[in-house]
Amino acid sequence: MIERLMQVGFSSQEARVYVALLRQPSATGYEIAKVAGLQRANVYQVLAGLSDRGVVEQVSDSPARFVALPPAEVLGRVKRETASRCEALIVDLAAMATPSEPAAFWTLRGRDAVLERAGALVADARERVAVCVMADDLAWLGPALRSAAQTGCQVVVNVFGDVPVDFGEVYRHEPQDMTVGGHVLTLAVDSTTALIASLDEPAGAVYTAHPALLRVVEKLIRDEAYLAAIYERLRPELEGAFGRHLVELRARLLPPDQASRLMSVVGFGADPAAVNELLPD
Incomplete structure (x- = not known):
C-alpha cells in the first residue's frame, strides 16, 4: 500500500503517516510515530506538510490529535489535479514538438497477407476506391468492390482481361495473358491509403498513407483509365501510328x-x- 501511494505522489514517510492515521484515527504524533515506525520529530514535520495539502486534519490542541481525510476525497483530488496537469502538459508539449513525417510505407509478405489487406482496405472505404486489377483477381476482390459500390462509394476499375464487371466505372485493357511486367495490383482508397502488390511468387506488397506516395499511385491508376478510354475511342489511329x-x-x-x-x-x-x-x- 505504501508503494502504491508513492506512485501517486506521496513520499514514503507521508504514505506511512496517512496509513497510520487511517488505522488509528484521532491519534497523537507520538501514537502515529509508533504505528508508522518513524521518529517522532519527523512525524510532526510530515503532519504539517500533509495538513497543508488537505490530506490530514488536526482535530484537537491539547494534546494535538490528527485524523486522515477520507481516501475518496484525498485521492479523488489527486486524480483531478493529475489529470489537469497532464492535459496542460499535452497542450504545452505538443506546441513544442516538431511534427514528425508519416511512415513511408508498411510491407506485406505472402499472398494471404496481401489479399487480406487489400480486402480490408476496400471494406473500410467510405468515398472512393480506384484499382488496377487482373481479371482473375476479381474472383476474390470483386465482392468487396461490389459492396463498396452498393454503399455509395465511387468505384473505378481498370481490369486487364475480358470478365463481366457489373459495378463501378469500368475501363478495359488488353487481356491478362498479353500483359507484361508481372502480376501487379494497385489500389487507392479514399485518397488516404494506397497499396501496390506483386502477386507473382514470392507475393508481397507495400501499403502507404504518405501523401506523396499516395498521389503517385492515384495518378498511375487514373492514367490507366485515361489510356483505356482513349484507346477504345481512337484505336485505329493509335495502332496505325504505334x-x-x-x-x-x-x-x-x-x-x-x-x-x-x-x-x-x-x-x-x-x-x-x-x-x-x-x-x-
Whole structure:
C-alpha cells in the first residue's frame, strides 16, 4: 500500500503517516510515530506538510490529535489535479514538438497477407476506391468492390482481361495473358491509403498513407483509365501510328526482357527486321 501511494505522489514517510492515521484515527504524533515506525520529530514535520495539502486534519490542541481525510476525497483530488496537469502538459508539449513525417510505407509478405489487406482496405472505404486489377483477381476482390459500390462509394476499375464487371466505372485493357511486367495490383482508397502488390511468387506488397506516395499511385491508376478510354475511342489511329497494342511505343520504354516478352505475346506479324529495330540491344 505504501508503494502504491508513492506512485501517486506521496513520499514514503507521508504514505506511512496517512496509513497510520487511517488505522488509528484521532491519534497523537507520538501514537502515529509508533504505528508508522518513524521518529517522532519527523512525524510532526510530515503532519504539517500533509495538513497543508488537505490530506490530514488536526482535530484537537491539547494534546494535538490528527485524523486522515477520507481516501475518496484525498485521492479523488489527486486524480483531478493529475489529470489537469497532464492535459496542460499535452497542450504545452505538443506546441513544442516538431511534427514528425508519416511512415513511408508498411510491407506485406505472402499472398494471404496481401489479399487480406487489400480486402480490408476496400471494406473500410467510405468515398472512393480506384484499382488496377487482373481479371482473375476479381474472383476474390470483386465482392468487396461490389459492396463498396452498393454503399455509395465511387468505384473505378481498370481490369486487364475480358470478365463481366457489373459495378463501378469500368475501363478495359488488353487481356491478362498479353500483359507484361508481372502480376501487379494497385489500389487507392479514399485518397488516404494506397497499396501496390506483386502477386507473382514470392507475393508481397507495400501499403502507404504518405501523401506523396499516395498521389503517385492515384495518378498511375487514373492514367490507366485515361489510356483505356482513349484507346477504345481512337484505336485505329493509335495502332496505325504505334502498331498493334501500341507495341512500337511500349517496346521502346520497357526493360529489354519485358520488351521481348511483349513482342512474343502481341504476335503482330512484323518482319524480323522490324522486330529487331524495335527490341532494345
